[in-house]
Amino acid sequence: MGHPSQDQLIDFYRTMRLIRRFEERVVELVNRNEIPGVTHEYVGEEAVATGVCRALRPDDVITSTHRGHGHILAKGGDPRRMMAELMGKATGYNRGRGGSMHIADLALGIYGANGIVGAGAPIACGAAMAARLRGEDRVAVAFFGDGATNQGVVHEAMNLAAIWTLPVVFVCENNGYAISASIRDMSPLERLADRAAAYRMPGESVDGMDVLAVHAAASAAVARARAGGGPTFLECRTYRFVGHFTAEKALGIRYRSEEEVEAWRRRDPLVTYPAWLREQGVVDPARVDEEVEALLDEAVAFARQSPLPAPEEALDGMYAVPYPGLPARGW
Amino acid sequence: MGHPSQDQLIDFYRTMRLIRRFEERVVELVNRNEIPGVTHEYVGEEAVATGVCRALRPDDVITSTHRGHGHILAKGGDPRRMMAELMGKATGYNRGRGGSMHIADLALGIYGANGIVGAGAPIACGAAMAARLRGEDRVAVAFFGDGATNQGVVHEAMNLAAIWTLPVVFVCENNGYAISASIRDMSPLERLADRAAAYRMPGESVDGMDVLAVHAAASAAVARARAGGGPTFLECRTYRFVGHFTAEKALGIRYRSEEEVEAWRRRDPLVTYPAWLREQGVVDPARVDEEVEALLDEAVAFARQSPLPAPEEALDGMYAVPYPGLPARGW
Amino acid sequence: MRELRYLEAMREGLREEMRRDPSVLVIGEDVRASLRGLTKGLVEEFGPSRVFDTPISEAGFTGLATGAALAGMRPVVEFQINALLFVAFDQLVDQAQKLRYMMGGQGRIPVTYVVAASGARRGLAGQHSDHLYPLMVHMGMKTVMPATAGDAKGLLKAAIREDDPVMVFAPSALLAEKGPVPDGDHVTPLGRARVAREGTDLTIVALGPLVPQALRCADTLAAEGASVEVVDPRSLLPLDREGLLASVRKTGRVVVFDDSNRTCGFAAELAALFADEAWDALRAPVRRVTRADVPVPFSPPLEAQVLPSADRLLEACRACLEGARA
Amino acid sequence: MRELRYLEAMREGLREEMRRDPSVLVIGEDVRASLRGLTKGLVEEFGPSRVFDTPISEAGFTGLATGAALAGMRPVVEFQINALLFVAFDQLVDQAQKLRYMMGGQGRIPVTYVVAASGARRGLAGQHSDHLYPLMVHMGMKTVMPATAGDAKGLLKAAIREDDPVMVFAPSALLAEKGPVPDGDHVTPLGRARVAREGTDLTIVALGPLVPQALRCADTLAAEGASVEVVDPRSLLPLDREGLLASVRKTGRVVVFDDSNRTCGFAAELAALFADEAWDALRAPVRRVTRADVPVPFSPPLEAQVLPSADRLLEACRACLEGARA
Numbered sequence A, B: 001m002g003h004p005s006q007d008q009l010i011d012f013y014r015t016m017r018l019i020r021r022f023e024e025r026v027v028e029l030v031n032r033n034e035i036p037g038v039t040h041e042y043v044g045e046e047a048v049a050t051g052v053c054r055a056l057r058p059d060d061v062i063t064s065t066h067r068g069h070g071h072i073l074a075k076g077g078d079p080r081r082m083m084a085e086l087m088g089k090a091t092g093y094n095r096g097r098g099g100s101m102h103i104a105d106l107a108l109g110i111y112g113a114n115g116i117v118g119a120g121a122p123i124a125c126g127a128a129m130a131a132r133l134r135g136e137d138r139v140a141v142a143f144f145g146d147g148a149t150n151q152g153v154v155h156e157a158m159n160l161a162a163i164w165t166l167p168v169v170f171v172c173e174n175n176g177y178a179i180s181a182s183i184r185d186m187s188p189l190e191r192l193a194d195r196a197a198a199y200r201m202p203g204e205s206v207d208g209m210d211v212l213a214v215h216a217a218a219s220a221a222v223a224r225a226r227a228g229g230g231p232t233f234l235e236c237r238t239y240r241f242v243g244h245f246t247a248e249k250a251l252g253i254r255y256r257s258e259e260e261v262e263a264w265r266r267r268d269p270l271v272t273y274p275a276w277l278r279e280q281g282v283v284d285p286a287r288v289d290e291e292v293e294a295l296l297d298e299a300v301a302f303a304r305q306s307p308l309p310a311p312e313e314a315l316d317g318m319y320a321v322p323y324p325g326l327p328a329r330g331w
Numbered sequence C, D: 001m002r003e004l005r006y007l008e009a010m011r012e013g014l015r016e017e018m019r020r021d022p023s024v025l026v027i028g029e030d031v032r033a034s035l036r037g038l039t040k041g042l043v044e045e046f047g048p049s050r051v052f053d054t055p056i057s058e059a060g061f062t063g064l065a066t067g068a069a070l071a072g073m074r075p076v077v078e079f080q081i082n083a084l085l086f087v088a089f090d091q092l093v094d095q096a097q098k099l100r101y102m103m104g105g106q107g108r109i110p111v112t113y114v115v116a117a118s119g120a121r122r123g124l125a126g127q128h129s130d131h132l133y134p135l136m137v138h139m140g141m142k143t144v145m146p147a148t149a150g151d152a153k154g155l156l157k158a159a160i161r162e163d164d165p166v167m168v169f170a171p172s173a174l175l176a177e178k179g180p181v182p183d184g185d186h187v188t189p190l191g192r193a194r195v196a197r198e199g200t201d202l203t204i205v206a207l208g209p210l211v212p213q214a215l216r217c218a219d220t221l222a223a224e225g226a227s228v229e230v231v232d233p234r235s236l237l238p239l240d241r242e243g244l245l246a247s248v249r250k251t252g253r254v255v256v257f258d259d260s261n262r263t264c265g266f267a268a269e270l271a272a273l274f275a276d277e278a279w280d281a282l283r284a285p286v287r288r289v290t291r292a293d294v295p296v297p298f299s300p301p302l303e304a305q306v307l308p309s310a311d312r313l314l315e316a317c318r319a320c321l322e323g324a325r326a
């Protein structure tokens, strides 16, 4: 892919800023009870989704996680329909059926956030296999966390991708914790990318706070996959600046030191990257910020104005081919 | 453990011979319909169970597989009660409820054969954890095949054993195939023991046709586990001389070349080892063979003479604490 | 009509669908060598890019089939035994079955799962004899269990063409049974029960491997002067509620003869259906003859005690016909 | 009597059992920090060799608990949500639950599983709102679902002392509810239903999170002149068949108000039980009010439509009391 162009460099910032501000607005809306349920914010990890998804084509596929907003925005998801989904509106991506943990847009190759840790990995393999069998050169990316590396199905998926040299990139977002559990305690490995050797696939570990590093590593892995070179395991070392989910504060559980959080916050890509852009004289981030706010204002307005789905529709959409009496109602 | 004593060397042979002849009789009895259901014979792999279980103490624990007769005999299982179980008799280890795939003797630390590939691995970890918590220095061995290395729960078990430095030895019996599937096609690894590195545990690969090599490697792994040094992955390269199960012939499926089978048969431990013993002038194998036949004659006679369980008992034994109407009967 | 064995008919149906639609793939353990016989000859005819032997990674290849289906393929996944559904359970009921609804109706997931040797067969014991269709229907997965060679072909073809996940249970006990199979493109639509024998005094609803026994029981009762109707639902979800209710409303008496565990089993659902919607017509309590709620034991006399038996069915039917308690 | 919140009462019961028996361990995700609150303070009191945070390896640590139990420990395994049962399904129903029977009655497997935030809670959507007790009882696993603070403590303590695997469902909807909890060693035996309210005209069998709604419904109907009995089975397996049958035989009318999916759900089992064994006493069809068979949707109006509702219960009860069809 070579070096990112000026436009790409700006686009990286726009995307990261969009994710950050989207999440900050989500937190407000959750606290105002405009968004029900549970949301897992991506704050701090923006460089990962951005660097990876910007290495993809629109027709490439991703499978996401419970912490999916960043992946979906970076893959081109529409903030309006995302916000509407989070508010449970009929205009949302999932017509209100899914909420934060299930947002999907098959047309954009977004095969869904997923509420089950690790579950997206084999699904990504299947999308990659289909592409191969149909003679298309599409690639699939499976996003998952450090905690997910201990879920059996993720291993099974990596082995399947390896033996069939499927065009998959396994992106491990190592933010150091699975809720309260430190990966230091949950894996004997210093470097999670070393898991790759068990499947004879390349295992890289990059600084997940550096969008350029992530983009370069992801571009190489995607190119290899597209060229028929098979899967890669890409560990991105990152951190979440916030709780596991919005409600965590209320629980008052503690598992990270202030110092640790502070140390990582000093590497905030939303501070370091725009500073670098300014140095390079590439762009005045302020202008981008305005665009982003406008986009998000519109998204929130759109979501608020949208209607809730009609209760009578609650049983629609389960089956592509419905039958009388199916799905069974509860009375 | 140092070098095996004369008695041990003889005992190795007796055990391997017992397994081989036990299995040969099982095949006859299956073909005569005296044994119902499905049995998976251990013919060709005797050196593995023998070398490993002879490195264990009576109070150590093993979890076995669908191909369990060899493990159970080597761990001290009573051929009479095994044969009775295989015939579905009331005097069998499981009172006729289990059959070949479920034989267990908790008193001997045999936590059961298992019909589900890989399922025994975490159970072995639990036994090891209990020993540790109770301040006992017992060790647990999880037997599983090459095919099982692709089952997610086996990875989860290895990781648990690694992070908690549990006294477990993961013995992978690599006989090259999972039914018809060659491990060459099902894993990208040349050496399955390389999976161990993903859990930062030692991974050894030994000649599974050489009982002395297996015993030496197993003894080292067991000693390390007992001393608090944590788990080991021990690959034993072996081969099954027969079909996946007794009925395979009837299916007429083919997946191995005659040459390959012949090449391995030439390394038959029941030929090479007694020859070596003779050279060393340790023992006249013929005498051992007679003892073994006598033991098996008695086992078969015992099983044949034993009564079938009474149908009325069919619902007993499911719960340690029964309740009226539980388990529900079918009418 | 020509006669085929159940398994042959099913294999013919699979081959026809693979010829008809290049997006149909076969994925599973030992499907090239064809341990179970369902896929025999397929790799020879269609090649290795249509027939995939998998590692022992059921959750993995089940999820892979879901992803491939979302991306336009039509996988047929073979499971060698029911227990494999346990290992792949999340990917089956929590992913493949739920995704479309959770995505708000986006996409299609046309995956067919076949348990190619389902239920008990002499001596397979506790982990190789389960019959798990109640778990699948409880989670909303379309599920069929053909009882004849004709339906084995017809329902498998319908399942493969269905644009949703469908689980097909092929009972071991029936695989070698011969039966008439129509020539040509024989497709049996989902959601229609089959009246295996007509009668007026009592309805036996019999599932899969139990249908032959139910028919023999009906003969015995006929000799005793009772006219017994035997209905084979064959499509468990969607279920032909109207067809089943019509039979029970006609006879006023019903015994459900089911091969799943008793508690919250398929017989429970049918009994609940009849006790509500056929209430006015019922003239006797709704009886269930099912498995006992224990793993299937190995030893033949124990196994016979635990599995649903023709004798118990006969007892239940007689009691029901007397309108008395057994 | 002192009042405690449901979750507090449960935590107290767990702490008492850990003090009483050093072989009781806690295993699960985030149990030291106690995401769910059930295990709060335990690692501080009992130390790290009694309370184990696990990796995200549900099948693995479920199997580990089985092995530890066979070797003499008494693990309490916490699952954060129902969906984790899917991931660990083989180790739960095909291993822990089956092993003792398959081994011919050898050994004991005293493991308690607690789903510490079970069922739906506003907006948790399709994979975090399931209520899977029908799957567990179908596979023969002992299962309880306390509906009150007192039973939350009493049934958890009984489950921990039981020498078999027991699954405990603690409904999210009830965790903050206050209720009386007897002092001292309060143990509620398995297999006994609780009559939450006495009545003579109609029985509502209400499950777990639905009990409070059922009681309100009974009030409403009382105002309309009907005397409604509300029974909370609380122990689903073993089930207090006699207790439930006694109520239904007394009232002759029954509505089952269940929080699981409809098809082959728990309500189906109860309806089948009544339609057979309370047949002579029944004066109206057995009605079920349950979840619809779809994943729980996210959006509040959709969610409300899919979950069992008090309005539907009221309708069903009125129809039942008229003896007419709804």
Ligand SMILES: Cc1ncc(C[n+]2csc(CCOP(=O)(O)OP(=O)(O)O)c2C)c(N)n1
Pocket: A066, A067, A115, A116, A117, A118, A144, A145, A146, A147, A148, A149, A151, A173, A175, A177, A178, A179, A244, D029, D056, D058, D080, D084, D087
């Ligand atoms: C299979 C499974 N186990 C447990 C959970 C509960 N849970 C949700 S998120 C989470 C932590 C995931 O950690 P990680 O994979 O590192 O992702 P992160 O939250 O750090 O982005 C857990 C345990 C779940 N949803 N699915």
Ligand SMILES: Cc1ncc(C[n+]2csc(CCOP(=O)(O)OP(=O)(O)O)c2C)c(N)n1
Pocket: B066, B067, B115, B116, B117, B118, B144, B145, B146, B147, B148, B149, B151, B173, B175, B177, B178, B179, B244, C029, C056, C058, C080, C084, C087
């Ligand atoms: C989880 C699971 N998947 C599939 C099967 C069916 N099956 C039984 S044995 C076997 C092959 C096992 O191969 P391996 O682990 O190498 O052991 P081996 O038979 O070679 O000793 C398979 C696929 C099963 N019993 N359990």
Ligand SMILES: [Mg+2]
Pocket: A145, A146, A147, A173, A174, A175, A176, A177, A178, A179
């Ligand atoms: Mg993490």
Ligand SMILES: [Mg+2]
Pocket: B145, B146, B147, B173, B174, B175, B176, B177, B178, B179
């Ligand atoms: Mg093998």
